[in-house]
Amino acid sequence: MNGRLPLPCGRLPALGALICALAAPPSAAQSADRQARAWAAACAACHGSEGRSEGAIPSIAGREAGELYRAMVEFRDGQRTYATVMHQHARGYSDDELRRIARFFAARPAR
Amino acid sequence: MGPGRRHLLGAGLAGSAWALLGCGRIGSKKPIGRVVVVGGGFGGATAAKYVRKWEPRIEVTLVERNELFVSCPLSNLVLAGLRGIDDVTLPYSGLAKYGVILVRDEATAIDVDRRQVRLARGAPLPYDRLVLAPGIDFQFDRVPGLAVADASGRVLHAWKAGAQTVALRRQLEAMPDGGVFAISIPRVPFRCPPGPYERACLVAHYFKAAKPRSKVVVLDANPDVASKRDLFVAAWNELYPGLIEYRPDSELIGFDARTGVARLEVEDFAADVFNVIPPQQAGRIAQPLISVDDQWVGVEFLTFESEKVPGIHVIGDAIATAYGMPKSAFMANNHAKLVADAVIARLTGEPINEAPILANTCYSYVSDREVVHVASVHKWDAAKKTMLPVQGSGGLSAARTELEAHYAQSWARNIWDDVLD
Numbered sequence: 451m452n453g454r455l456p457l458p459c460g461r462l463p464a465l466g467a468l469i470c471a472l473a474a475p476p477s478a479a480q481s482a483d484r485q486a487r488a489w490a491a492a493c494a495a496c497h498g499s500e501g502r503s504e505g506a507i508p509s510i511a512g513r514e515a516g517e518l519y520r521a522m523v524e525f526r527d528g529q530r531t532y533a534t535v536m537h538q539h540a541r542g543y544s545d546d547e548l549r550r551i552a553r554f555f556a557a558r559p560a561r
Numbered sequence: 562m563g564p565g566r567r568h569l570l571g572a573g574l575a576g577s578a579w580a581l582l583g584c585g586r587i588g589s590k591k592p593i594g595r596v597v598v599v600g601g602g603f604g605g606a607t608a609a610k611y612v613r614k615w616e617p618r619i620e621v622t623l624v625e626r627n628e629l630f631v632s633c634p635l636s637n638l639v640l641a642g643l644r645g646i647d648d649v650t651l652p653y654s655g656l657a658k659y660g661v662i663l664v665r666d667e668a669t670a671i672d673v674d675r676r677q678v679r680l681a682r683g684a685p686l687p688y689d690r691l692v693l694a695p696g697i698d699f700q701f702d703r704v705p706g707l708a709v710a711d712a713s714g715r716v717l718h719a720w721k722a723g724a725q726t727v728a729l730r731r732q733l734e735a736m737p738d739g740g741v742f743a744i745s746i747p748r749v750p751f752r753c754p755p756g757p758y759e760r761a762c763l764v765a766h767y768f769k770a771a772k773p774r775s776k777v778v779v780l781d782a783n784p785d786v787a788s789k790r791d792l793f794v795a796a797w798n799e800l801y802p803g804l805i806e807y808r809p810d811s812e813l814i815g816f817d818a819r820t821g822v823a824r825l826e827v828e829d830f831a832a833d834v835f836n837v838i839p840p841q842q843a844g845r846i847a848q849p850l851i852s853v854d855d856q857w858v859g860v861e862f863l864t865f866e867s868e869k870v871p872g873i874h875v876i877g878d879a880i881a882t883a884y885g886m887p888k889s890a891f892m893a894n895n896h897a898k899l900v901a902d903a904v905i906a907r908l909t910g911e912p913i914n915e916a917p918i919l920a921n922t923c924y925s926y927v928s929d930r931e932v933v934h935v936a937s938v939h940k941w942d943a944a945k946k947t948m949l950p951v952q953g954s955g956g957l958s959a960a961r962t963e964l965e966a967h968y969a970q971s972w973a974r975n976i977w978d979d980v981l982d
Binding site: 493 | 922965974
């Protein structure tokens with residue numbers, strides 16, 4: 451429901467943002483987010499091309515955008531105390547960047 | 562909005578029209594531009610792959626002199642006998658599925674006026690955009706005697722993974738128990754800042770098991786350990802007590818290839834196996850573009866175009882990196898994607914990404930099973946016109962762990978795929 455409102459995701463509180471991210475359909479506009487594609491490419495060095503990983507590093511392709519975004523926020527805010535490196539990366543990105551990167555990987559096929 | 566901006570926007574519309582034609586398969590197969598990439602390391606191979614992956618209407622040619630890709634990351638494990646050289650050697654064949662044209666040759670010169678790359682054997686390659694990813698060359702002549710020592714094969718660098726890595730492993734195997742292995746480290750910046758200290762750990766790991774009376778001596782031109790200091794020092798003290806001796810401010814100023822004796826500022830030093838990591842500079846093909854400290858190519862970080870010759874993109878270890886940005890495989894891979902995006906923008910008329918983000922994670926082995934990392938995130942600072950580390954981001958491992966060794970293995974597989982497959 452929130453997702454249908456033409457509200458900028460960047461201004462919503464955390465829960466609203468989550469719903470917004472979850473409800474956002476993988477539209478043509480999103481797949482054409484060239485900037486998010488460029489940002490997400492940095493993640494591929496560890497998480498694999500298109501977010502499909504071999505080995506211990508988790509795959510992030512095809513996972514729900516809201517789940518990915520929430521994970522990054524929890525890393526950033528120090529809630530994931532078992533983090534080795536992701537909290538250090540998460541703190542480098544704005545909310546808007548995290549959301550758009552999350553949507554990019556959510557739209558990739560898992561395999 | 563100035564006229565320049567309007568021009569860009571207009572070109573952007575033209576680009577979109579082409580894209581529509583391309584999607585409908587109505588357009589001709591003539592490429593919308595030709596990109597030549599020189600150098601197939603972590604930067605160049607990634608750049609070639611990503612231009613084609615993101616924009617198949619661009620023709621991409623990758624010039625690489627070697628038949629196989631040998632990864633510097635993980636190659637210190639080969640020195641320790643924990644991996645074979647085959648484990649860090651990969652083919653270029655995976656790039657074919659992206660339509661990258663692979664030319665096995667050596668680029669000898671760039672004809673800027675004709676927009677051509679001259680090759681040692683083949684016909685010149687014309688380009689619309691050129692990406693240089695030549696890595697580093699060694700400055701043997703900066704240390705008297707070192708060129709002779711290098712040519713004799715007596716002193717190895719093993720700082721470009723491959724035959725030298727295998728040869729240095731053989732020297733370590735042949736060294737008697739009770740011998741001394743010395744590593745000479747140049748002043749920063751150099752390729753892979755934590756690499757020499759990781760090497761000290763892994764050779765010590767080998768000695769501890771196989772030659773326990775032997776010693777590793779680290780002769781560092783720098784005043785202190787240049788990367789992951791506390792983590793390396795803790796590993797040396799706790800895992801290899803008495804096995805590793807660290808000497809700061811110990812720059813190599815001469816080498817006698819006949820006697821194998823090194824001259825340092827304060828003394829002469831002899832070792833059974835001497836591993837000299839020489840001072841470095843941008844690889845040869847990019848040397849006419851050097852503009853920083855007589856060693857590195859200065860670039861403008863929104864597109865990684867040379868400060869000296871705009872229109873030529875230079876990436877990887879050859880550039881004068883921005884503040885806090887290491888010369889690492891990970892960074893080169895990230896430079897490459899930024900440049901792929903910028904090259905596509907230039908050839909399609911779409912706008913350049915004005916808010917690029919680069920990331921880095923470097924894993925180092927401190928033993929056969931424990932690893933540490935350093936990480937950073939870098940963003941474009943429009944006021945300072947450079948990439949800067951994001952405040953509050955990045956950092957080091959809290960401690961060495963086995964968990965991070967699993968991540969390091971996974972990272973290697975994933976980045977190798979990301980570069981080559």
